Amino acid sequence: MTSLTRISAPRLPLLAGALLASVFGLGLAGPAHALGTIKIGVIGEDAAVAGTSITKAAQLAADEINAKGGIKGHKVEVITYDDHSSAADAVRAFQRAVNQDKVDAVIASYISEVALAIEPWSARLKKVWITPGAASTDISKHVHDDYAHYKYTFHGWLTSAFIAQSICDFSKDTLVKDFHMKSSVVMSEDAAWTTPLDARYLKCLPESGLKVLDHIRFNPDTTDFTPIYNKIEGEHPDVIITGISHVGVQPTVQWHDQRVPIAMAGQSSQATTSTFWKDTNGAAEGVITATAAGPGVAITPKTIPFIEAYQKKYGATPAYSGFSAYDDVYMLADAIAAANSSDGDKIVEQMEKTDYVGTIGRVQFYEKGNQYAHAMKYGTNYVSGTFIQWQNGKQVTVWPTNVANAKIKFPDFVKLPEQHAAK
Amino acid sequence: MVALQILIDGFAISSLYALGAMGFTLIFGVSGVLNLSHGGIMVIAAVIGWLAAGDLGLGVYLGTLVGVIAGLIAAYVTYFVVILPIQRSKAIPRDENEIFILTGTLLWGIMIQVGLAYLFTDNPVTMRPLIDGVTYIAGVRVPKNEIMIAVICWVVIGLLWLLVNRTPAGKRLLAASINPRGLTLLGFDLSRIYFFVWGIYGLLAGVAGVLLASFLGVSSASAGQLTASAFSIVVLGGLGSVSGSLVAAYIVGYLETMTAYLIEPTLRPIPALLLLVLVIYVRPQGILGRR
The missing domain is CATH 3.40.50.2300 (Response regulator)
Known part of the structure; x- marks a missing residue:
């Protein structure tokens, strides 16, 4: 005896309707x-x-x-x-x-x-x-x-556009002003969120004082980043501006283990959580990422x-x-x-x-008609994100300056523009 | 400069491929089992090694050892829980054994992958390098760990060669791969030989998994890819031929590295797969295959 025969005949159309509704998502919303x-x-x-x-x-x-x-x-x-x-x-x-x-x-x-x-x-x-x-x-x-x-x-x-903008604003205030960096390579994973991110990077980084020497989009399945770092190193940028979220551990560990002598900053989503230090065995040292908030810093x-x-x-x-x-x-x-x-x-x-x-x-959300309708408002009076850097196993906040609790410090193997000049 | 870089980088990754694939082909040669949970076993070794080295505070060397042992245990579990019951089942016709083992190990591999993702997330884990720091070879910056990994791979490959060619147990392995029936007729117990070869396989997969974790990082999501790469190397080299997979590992490793450096990192696996298709057409038994 199949289960269908147990359902009394009059209920069958109802059942079929419900099935159809769930398949096509018609959502037979019940009475309010x-x-x-x-x-x-x-x-x-x-x-x-x-x-x-x-x-x-x-x-x-x-x-x-x-x-x-x-x-x-x-x-x-x-x-x-x-x-x-x-x-x-x-x-x-x-x-x-x-x-x-x-x-x-x-x-x-x-x-x-x-x-x-x-x-x-x-x-x-x-x-x-x-x-x-x-x-x-x-x-x-x-x-x-x-x-x-x-x-x-x-x-x-x-x-993505605001994330990129905040990274450009951060770069202008710190990397360009304090560290005299002049050039960058954009390195992003190939994903839906990085397309608008990269588009804004390419526009706003030069405006912030960082010339973009190359734009690399890599497959998120990449396991060996050596060839990518090798290529970037050959172009001698002062900083690698990242757009990574699905990947994080591997590019960071390989950057550190291979002593790639270029600073790394941008959006590295996995580096925003405290477990990232353990996940990378400390290779995160010196990595800078945009995030919502850094530990110990009261944005609100x-x-x-x-x-x-x-x-x-x-x-x-x-x-x-x-x-x-x-x-x-x-x-x-x-x-x-x-x-x-x-x-x-x-x-x-x-x-x-x-x-x-x-x-x-x-x-607050942008109103109907705005090109970013229903997206969170970006700005120092609203949400602008903060920038953290991994230093000695801890996330310290380095930007915006009014909430920062530490100065940016890069690992020894990173060559900064002054050191390039001294060479 | 780039040529030298390719030479050095390709060598380390190829050595790791070789180690991973040799165990895979050995199992097939001796017991006729194509173990599609291979990548899963490597990932188990990597994750347990990482756990032991970090969370349990055993340090990188002890952690490595624990990881290798985990690989060994995982291999035996695969053998006793998945493969033996299929081989002994009376419900499965004898000539369909192989397809059942393929399916069984494939499912087992997926179970390992999903289980590890559940327990440890699918985020890659990386072991701390065995030795930290970099050195320069003719102007090319090379992590010392990369050299160490290549050395360990070759020591293990050397030991395997000695085992197979110079010890009685190894000779029985060789004999089992050539003519298992003959060996039984001579009074050798095949099940003991299988037990032995699964042990070797577990150690090889374990070492490869842990080293990969310290070189590039490994995640549960890599399991399928690792199985696929071992599989294509072994088919390219000739199913069951240990020296064939050694040669094939270097061909695949260098082809991939050259693609990544000279053409585009994203296209890395493509040429090796094209070559595999070509080999299947032209020389289906593989480079050093016997039949």
């Missing part, structure tokens, strides 16, 4: 119910440094909110999913979160390819979601180009308590995406509670009004 517990789906990547920080930090935020009695009396429940760094898995997780687990909003991923795959599904299912770590400028460009459709997407991390009053609570609970500091995921839970919960509804459109309205001082600065 009174808001009880706020449910937030969190899709992370448990096997990746930046991805695992997302789910952990979100859980921490929910625990804190609930310990204080919830928001406007609503408890917050976080339901986590692992997308295994796969866009297909992430889309399935998103569908499941919306259709089966009935979440009110979703926080998802640090990978731009994944975020770009989720975006159309949030439009179809009319479900608000925010990415705490993906960077591609295309995410907010879609919102700008087709607002009515894509307005459910929010970009909770700096876009919430920064240090968050880092300490995270470290206490999980034994390591969060990656950059952890800061934003933590803030995202608060922002979403506030917006959902204010909307007092699970209705996507109402939550969008509230999210657009966000003015929230989180762990990494003051968060």
Whole structure:
């Protein structure tokens, strides 16, 4: 006796309809119910440094909110999913979160390819979601180009263009001014987020005083970086400007083990978490990366308590995406509670009004019509990121100057422009 | 200058390839098993070595040793848990044994990969170099560790050669690879020979895994790629031919290094794979294959 025959005939069409709906994601949204517990789906990547920080930090935020009695009396429940760094898995997780687990909003991923795959599904299912770590400028460009459709997407991390801009601003203030560096080679992994990143690098680095001698995009599957470093060394730049997130350990360890005599700075996402020192056996010494916040530096009053609570609970500091995921839970919960509804459109309205001082600065989103619609505002009054350098096993903050707690110091094997000249 | 760089870099990576592939081909030659969990076993050795050296605080040398032992244990587990039950199963027809072993080890390899990713993330791990620092060979800056790795590889390859050619146990291995039935008729116990060869295989894969971790870094995601590279080297050299895979390892290693330096790092594996296709057409038994 097959299981199908057990279903009474009149229910079959209903079942088929539900199946079709779930396959095509039609989202037979139930009647709007009174808001009880706020449910937030969190899709992370448990096997990746930046991805695992997302789910952990979100859980921490929910625990804190609930310990204080919830928001406007609503408890917050976080339901986590692992997308295994796969866009297909992430889309399935998103569908499941919306259709089966009935979440009110979703926080998802640090990978731009994944975020770009989720975006159309949030439009179809009319479900608000925010990415705490993906960077591609295309995410907010879609919102700008087709607002009515894509307005459910929010970009909770700096876009690639702003990341590149912050790196250029940092370079101008430090590498060019203090170290008299004049030339650079851009070295980025080939991924969706680095395309706009590199485009901005090539434009703003020369404006900051660093001539770009070469632009290298490498396959993220690369294991041996020797030929790449060899090529770069032949071009004699003062600094390698990085754009790496999926890779990190291997280029760093090989840079150190081979004593590549060129400074390295830029966006190296894996270097933003405290485990990077151990992962590289200390080869991280001297590496500079943009991140959300450095340890011990209070960008806002919430920064240090968050880092300490995270470290206490999980034994390591969060990656950059952890800061934003933590803030995202608060922002979403506030917006959902204010909307007092699970209705996507109402939550969008509230999210657009966000003015929230989180762990990494003051968060507001660019308005409809802006080319970065629904992306986080960039700037010293909002979120501008900080720059950390690994020194003696610790992350020290070296920029912006008003929050810096250390001076930039490069390892012995790095030849600085003065030393070149003295030779 | 670039030529010298290629010569030096290619040598280290080729030696590592050789070490990894020799165990792989030995197993096939002696027991007819194509072990598709090969890369997984190398990664286990690397990750456990890294764990022992770092988290357990044993230091790099003891850590290396622990990693190699982990490789050995992983090889035996593969043999006793995956391969022996398939070989002994009455439900599997004898002439389908090989395809079942292929499938079994492939699945086992995936299980290892996913398990390691779950436990240790798929972030690459790197062992601290055995010796730190760099030296200059005719003006080319070379990490001392790279030289050390090449030396260790060749010492191990030398020991393997001595074992196979100069010891009675090694001669039995050789005999088993040529004519297992003859050996049984002479009263030798094949299962003991298999036990022995899996031990050698485990040590070779373990050493290769740990050294790779200290040279380039290894992650659970490398498991499939490592199996594929060992497989193509072994097919190129001739399935079951140990000296063939040694030659093939150097061909593949240098071809890859030259591609990375002279054409484009991204295209690194392509020419070697094209060569493999060509060899399969022109000389299907491989460079030094017997049949």
